[in-house]
Amino acid sequence: MPWRLVFKNITKHWLRSTLTVGSIVLAIFLLCLLRSLVVALDAGVRASAVDRLVVQSSVSLFVYLPESYEAKIAEVDGVRTVCRWNWFGGYYQEPSNFFAQFATDVDDFLTAYPEVEVIEGSVEDFRRERQACLVGADTASRFGFKVGDNVPLIGALFPRTDGQPWNFKVAGIYRSKKTNVDNSTLFFHTEYLEKALESGESGGPSGVGIFVVQLEPGADRVAVAGAIDEQFAGGPQRTQTNTEAEFQAQFVSMVGNVPLFVSSIGMGVMIAILLAALNTMLMAAREQTRDVGVLKALGFSDGSVFGLMITQSLILCGLGGAMGILLAKATEPVLIYLLSTTFPGYAVTGETLQLAVFVTLGIGVFAGITPAWRAKNLQVITALRATA
Amino acid sequence: MSQPLIQLRNVTKTYSRGGETLTVLDDLALDMDAGGYFALMGPSGSGKTTLLNLIGGLDRADTGSIRIGEDDLAQMGTGELAEWRSRSVGFVFQGFNLIPVLTARENVELPLLLAPLKGSERKKRAEYALQLVGLADRMNHRPSQLSGGQEQRVAIARAIVTDPTLILADEPTGDLDRASAEQVLELLGKLNGELKKTILMVTHDPHAAECAKTIVHMDKGGLGRIETREPRKPSAAGVAGR
Structure with missing residues (x-):
């Protein structure tokens, strides 16, 4: 050549x-x-867990389910834990500083999501303090959040009546071992949100966005999902229970x-x-x-x-x-x-x-x-x- | 009696043009001995270049046989013919046909890429060939930086670098001024006289043809008279000095 x-x-x-x-x-x-x-x-x-189901309203993801469903779901055979997830929809300082925040049942969340690994701070502090939060490593890096910092978030969906921001204390920074949980979310205690709503310190919708169900080992996903949906077939809100993969796929298809x-x-x-x-x-x-x-x-x-x-x-x-x-x-x-x-x-x-x-x-x-x-x-x- | 280097027997070549069949070479038979210096002369369309292309294996005859030494070109496949050209023939074209992006040395080195030689050996041989044609000081020049005469001398160096038996030159002085043409003819004479190369040159120019030992006249695809004569000695210095 x-x-x-x-x-x-x-x-x-x-x-x-x-x-x-x-x-x-x-x-x-x-x-x-x-x-x-x-x-x-x-x-x-692709990274969705096979032992988790997501229960949402059959009408839409944006329709809330009653709080009382948690106990009823927990009674279904094959269910190990039930964890509430509520979209908070706040932002840090500016609306452009947006990232996902969820109010959740901390103990159940940590049990159901073993892939979430706390790389800085303490899980115990997160469990113990009501205002504590767990921040994804990407978001922590983006805004310079460190363990022990107070993070004020403006609640767009749950505005505080005094006009002040919500305050969260960074108890830990996590990194997920799998891509089904991203590293940019902030998780905090559902109780913190509930108390504020009950006391009138905050406005906003009541109820639960989704329930994440962790299955017992060996449980039949299809049978459990069917049992849950059957239980609420008569209302007041009908449910739609999917595997985590189906839920994620549905979420992706929402944007076309x-x-x-x-x-x-x-x-x-x-x-x-x-x-x-x-x-x-x-x-x-x-x-x-x-x-x-x-x-x-x-x-x-x-x-x-x-x-x-x-x-x-x-x-x-x-x-x-x-x-x-x-x-x-x-x-x-x-x-x-x-x-x-x-x-x-x-x-x-x-x-x-x-x-x-x-x-x-x-x-x-x-x-x-x-x-x-x-x-x-x-x-x-x-x-x-x-x-x- | 030794066998001729080039043996043509019943060679016919036709072309189709506009639905018509043109017979360019018609039942041609010709022998040329090794070490000869032949000029093919004739008017345009007489079949000179076609014959040269057939002898050089650049084209194929419709019928007949063409033997160069022991090789029967009609029996060779395309690949074999290419391989044969690389070791047996050196071409010198009217338009020089140097590769414009390569230097003089790189152009001369090209045919050596087909031989199992190291880069240093290729370079040495190319430089030697350029020295032979008097262009040792133009090795790193590109064709566009050389005169027409120099370009044709590079082409001659490229033709001889593989030490082929046969050198085929198609109007080698056609694009040159008188002095450059004489230089090229002088060089071809040297290759024939000193290096014993067999040369077959197509030319329109009687002055150039006089430098050959044998002039073969062609007309309408056939052979005319064949003259064997004492070749003229070209003199570049004489022309340049006038």
Whole structure:
């Protein structure tokens, strides 16, 4: 293989080559970004626990269930613990400083979610103090929260009647071992919210958003879910009990078919870049027609000429792809920070990188194969007659 | 009696153009001995270049046989023919046909990439070939930085670098001024006289043809008279000095 010729052909039109490489960098970066967003959306579903069920209103996730359901659910055969989850919907200082907060039954929560690991602070302090909270590591890092800090949150859904913010004390910082629980949520005691509502210190809806049920080992998920829903079939609120995976999938689908939408954009970008790369390679091949004739006249085989053309394409695309992948990895920490609220669990995974490499090679082969095939089949005499 | 280096028997070549079949070479038979210096002359369309391309294995005859030494070109596949060209023939074209992005040395090195040689050996041989054509000081120049005569000398260096038996030159002086043409002809004469290369040159120019030992005239796809003569000694210095 005349490598020097390959290199010089690539650098001959440096602006054209740079623009081609640049477009592939952008395409592969976008592919990694969009794929990572889909993975982030899907991560919760895939990592969902098999021994947990989620009980919600059959009408909507936004319709509250009566408090009394907790005891009745706990009586169903196969149920180990029942844990209340209430969306708090507050923000820190500014509405733009939004992150998820849930009021929950702390003891049951810690039992049902063994993947939640407290990496700083104390679980005991979290259990003991009513105003204590557990903050995800990403949110702690985003706002600089430390163990022992007081975190004032403005309650948008549960505004305090005195107009003051709610105060939470950071008892611990957690990191989840699985992606079904993101690292940006704040968990606090349901009792803190209940007391404020009972005493009139706060307004807001009463009831429970969802119940998370942990099953006894070996319990039949479908049977337990059916038993729970049957129990409340007569009202006052009918329930819909799903596995955690189904619940997560339903949550994702609430914002539309994002994976399909994102994948469609990615596919469109890929096709556009593919055509641009093909156009570049066809232009380059046309310019090199006489060179191909010279090489063949000198004794280079049809296969060598095919290899020469496709190698040029693979190098250009490979360079762009490698830079796109590096850019995706380099921007990963920044994007994790920026997307921690909307796409918790964003990560450029090994699978995404493999896909990017595969797509890069695919573009390289696709863009190079037509000019390479033409060059291979070109008659020497015809090629030598071509004008440069 | 030794066998001729080039043996053509009943060679016919036709082309289809606009639905018509043109017979470019018609039942041609010709022998050329090793170590000869042949000029193929004739008007445009007489089949000179077609014959050169067939002898060089760049094209295939419709019928007949072409033997170069022990090799029967009609029996070779495309790959074998390419391999044969790389070791047996050196080409010099009218338009030089150097690769524009490569330097003179890199152009001359190209055919050596097909031989099992180390990079240092390739470089050495390319530099030697360029020295032979008097371009040792232009090795790192690109074709666009050379004159036409220099470009053609680089092409000659590329043609001889693999030490082929046969050198085929298609109008090698066609694009050159008189002085450069004489330099190129002088060089071809040297390759024939000193290095014993067999040279077959297609030319329109009677002045260039006079440098060959044998002039083969062609007309309408057939052979005309064949002249064997004392070659003229080209003199670049003489032309340049006028």
